[in-house]
Amino acid sequence: MPKKIYHKFISFDIEQIPRNLNTQADALASLASNFTPTFFDKIRIVHILKPAISKPEQVTPVNTDNDCRTKPYYDWFLRGVLPQGRHEARAFKIRASSFSISNNTLFKRSQAGPYLRCLEPHEAKQVLQKIHKGYCVNHKGGRSLASKVLGTGYYWPTLRADYLDYCAKCEACQIHAPINHQPSEILHSISAS
Known part of the structure; x- marks a missing residue:
């Protein structure tokens, strides 16, 4: 709006007012924040019914043979199975904290931040x-x-x-x-x- 009418003025000055003397502008701002104009009623609200990235219903690892390095991680993340023994299970949980599964693929969090494919x-x-x-x-x-x-x-x-x-x-x-x-x-x- 001001850009449309500024050419109608012969001259104008811009003056900065100190904050402690700016009570009228503060009152005007608080009045504007409490006022609800009619254009808010025209904004459409869209409800997202399902996420953009959906997880598959049944996730099974691709390779589950005994020689597989990732089998213990798949067993832990998908089935909740830990290695035998209290100390081994605790050590495995600590190691597994830097791993995650996404779309049936195991990833490891790197020190730099991004995930690395295992x-x-x-x-x-x-x-x-x-x-x-x-x-x-x-x-x-x-x-x-x-x-x-x-x-x-x-x-x-x-x-x-x-x-x-x-x-x-x-x-x-x-x-x-x-x-x-x-x-x-x-x-x-x-x-x-």
Whole structure:
């Protein structure tokens, strides 16, 4: 409204009034907050009957064989089954606090904040090979490649050990590895006679 009529004035001044002298403006603001204009009656209210992300009725893990690393977590989250023994169950609950299941997939909360998808051994092997030998290939070593996997959004418990072992078998990683200047054997001191 003021933009429509400001060109009708010859001149105008903007003056800032101190807060303690601004009681009329405060009274006007409180009057306006108590006043309910008629346009509020025209606002439509939509009731959401079901959430945008719905959980499946029956969630069962995809892979529940005994060799599966994620089976204990699925058992705990979906069926409430804990490992035998009081101490083992307590330790498992502490470990499981950083995991969650969404749409039948297990995720682990990372230290940086986002969730990482937990992989089975056969999936981990595929990710290991694709990141190591895929596009933008570089043979920097196990630790940095393990960090690259975490940055990509994947996790498995033996990630760092698997990458160190994989890089130890890779010929290009051995060629481009830093040269070790330490002697292969402990030096023996020779005393002068």
